[in-house]
Amino acid sequence: MLCLKQPNGYSFNPVCASDGSSYNNPCFVREASCLRQEQIDIRHLGHCSGRLNFVFLVNVNSE
Numbered sequence: 757m758l759c760l761k762q763p764n765g766y767s768f769n770p771v772c773a774s775d776g777s778s779y780n781n782p783c784f785v786r787e788a789s790c791l792r793q794e795q796i797d798i799r800h801l802g803h804c805s806g807r808l809n810f811v812f813l814v815n816v817n818s819e
Contacts, residue, residue: 770801
């Protein structure tokens with residue numbers, strides 16, 4: 757699977773994903789799904805309830 761580079765724009769629109777983690781926006785969910793090579797879906801808008809677990813993705817190969 758090829759992980760396509762996302763545009764450089766950033767928007768804070770938190771979502772709760774099927775892995776139980778909160779992501780800053782839906783683009784981060786797609787990127788995490790691609791990098792982990794597993795299906796991660798958006799459960800609902802907003803933070804996941806019960807715990808505060810944010811996933812931060814860092815681009816170490818910036819161009």
